[in-house]
Amino acid sequence: MIDGLDLWVQPGEWLAVMGASDVGKTTLCLLLAGLAPHLTGGRMEGRVTIAGDDTRQHPPPALAGLVGLLFQEPEAQLFNPTVEAEIAWGLENLGLPSDEIARRVGEMLSLFHLEAARHRAPGELSGGEKKRLALASVLAMQPALLILDEPMGGLDPAGREEVLAALSNLRRNNSTTIVMAESDPEAVAAFADRLVVLHRGRIALEGTPRALFQQVERLSALGVAVPQMAHLAAGLNHRLGTAFDFLTLEEARLALSSSLAGYTAEATGVAGLFADSSFPAYPAGPPPRSGIGVNLRRGRWETAPVGAERRSAPGRPPAQTEASTPVDAWPQAPEPNLTPVPRRGEGAEEGVPALETRQLCFWYRQGEPVLHGIDLSVPCGQFVALVGANGSGKTTLVKHFDGLLRPRQGQVRVLGRDTADRSVGELARWVGFLFQHPEQQIFGSSVRQEIAFGPRNLGLSPAEVEERVEAALARFGLSAVAGQPPAILGYGQRRRVTLASLAAMDPPILVLDEPTVGLDARGWQETLDWLVGLHAQGRTILLVTHDMALAARYAQRVVVLHQGRILADGSPARLFQQADLLAQASLTPPPVVALARALWPADPADECLTVEAFCARYTALFNRQAVPHHLPPGTGEAA
């Protein structure tokens, strides 16, 4: 996993670590926290020192006052009955007097805006609140080194903004040295002093976020996402020969409005347009502060034999040394045909919707109604994104389409058939369902068995099952691990197994609950390529997502759910024009849409839903005017 890594973190520095899925970011966090190899097993060579102390010389509990670790999944670290008890637990372990514990608990509750939740159970909190609580619990121990493992992971837009604000607060008020493993490039751009990109267990790239995020293609090859504004800068630089290097929305607005004076709405600031939604203008790359340093020298780390086998597996390309070559790239998807060809399901009549709900109401046994009279009709062959804040009822709604939940009131139809008298197993013939968490979907003894489970249940012949399994293994680059138990694979590969299992069933309708969560940039793109390919063949796709850029780029239609009701239903362009509505649903438009609205508020939004569309629009305007005096260096040549 980690192979000969040399890494120094300066006192007070905020270091970001990025890399593809399963590249070893979490392992690095565990090593830096001194938990590996003490509690994880595995073999370690080299040294990790924190302020001069070798972690191998100290058992993990003894380092608790020195290092704090925020785990990726807050559920695994929130085990106390109340918020207050959760923050106090670590302090009690340190043996602090009760009045000091009370003081620090109060301080953390205030810092992370959790005062009102003091006596609530952590399980009742929203995703963003849980992350803030986990962060508060770690920070209360006043560690000299704070390690954050994917602090933005799995959050809805509102939760993301909450955690961004908490980190911003931390940045301002604290001099703790921070190492942050993060896939969200916007968070890295906002906070990190320095960025390292891991590949094959080593540092492939290192520098300031601003410098590295200019290398869009190289980062993409390494499976690392870049901020959408950096994509835009690279696109414009490529088309126009400019030298833009903006990373944030505000920087982009300033740079582009000044270079297109006369064609932009000079007075319109981003904050003014999206006052309630948040595009905070966090400064990129703040100056280093004082604190404590950490040093990983010639670190080598090996864990399960999966990685080793993967490296030497037959049929795989030999290990590459070039950082820009992806290790586990899926086979190239065919160029998608974007014209949908409606494909009707088995026995479905012409014009019958693929999915339909009529006055659907649902409430769980213990609680308040979750869905209130939902009327939704998804025609065959449509690509629909279902969006909304956590708790808005998205998962509850889509679970009705494969019969996992049954309406308390109203009706649900799949290809015209009422689901009331059909079992989940029967509905699985028509509706392929992808769960949010791969670990809850995987139960086979091998990857091959796992993928074969669905086709066998469809009653296919052994030959046909075999054919589908082989095709799915090849399509998702899993042939080399076909005989391995899926449970021991890394997150990215487990997610591929679930996608391959779905693909092998080849249903006419696919319902996917946040399929891109936890995937790296390459996995994200490849998943979307696969879905676009299926859509082009006429499959109906209903996709639950928090990713507005995905919805803007791929969906024909976006349905916004808010507090169990449909708040909006229409094209992405129409939705993203309605700032008030987005704010009400705690959603934020993709940065490029927000930028277009800031620059050209009178223009229809559908012109600039994607970076490519924005570049085309900007290029057209750019070419219409003479070279302005205040363009960034390097622009004259193109003009």
Place this chain on the structure above:
Amino acid sequence: MNPLFDLYLPGDSWLHRLDPRAKLWALLLAGVTGLLFRQVGVLAGLLFLTHLLLLSARVPWDRLRWLWSRLGPLLAMILLLQPLLSAGSGPGGQGITPPLLHLGPIRLTVAGLLEGVSYALRVATLAFLVAALLLTTGLTALVQGLVRLGLPYPWGLTVGLALRYLPTMDSLFIAVCEAQEARGWIVSQGGMLHRARAYIPVLVATIIAALRLSDRLGLALAARGLGYPARRTALHDLCFRPADWLAVALATLTFGGLMVVRYGLGFGARPW
């Protein structure tokens, strides 16, 4: 509150405020009573009193319904199997139990039926008594109570966490079952053996998920200083108040009285 996350219901009822040691003592005595009495009426009364206790602690009805729904399959199995396996084995059972049904080795009697009801009531009573403790006692207080009773802190924490994560295991099992169904597994298909075999991978997946969870939890506990070389302190220390002494005294007296009834008067040894 999602009961799949945790059973504990934060609150400030009299039962919430009671010291966990007093609750543990009362639970022990009530549990022993439930085990020593077989009389259906006594067990039904104990179960009824447990419900009153829970309602007085402002535990909502839907939570009680949820508990009943989770116990339902187990109780149904006891009610079904116990009368078939036992034809009223208690003393005097044969006298009042002319067989209702006689099929080879299987003999269904009224005594056997009553015994089934007695076992089911006993299981339900014990389950609701434990629930009364977990619904009104947070992990911190429970562990503190166990530690004050002499258990080392890591042991107390282990017991507390095991109880805390029981509902999580339940939700994991349901999630894996749903995933199988979503891929075409029809639960009602095939014979008993076929269905039982189909559950094996579900169990395996649940166990793997549980191991992953416990692995992460272990790391989280160590990262937050479990085992730090210092004497552990507490934000809110336990304090045994007069109300707690009163509860202990009442529970002990009631238990003593019931033991006189059970062994002095010989009442309650049989289900009828």
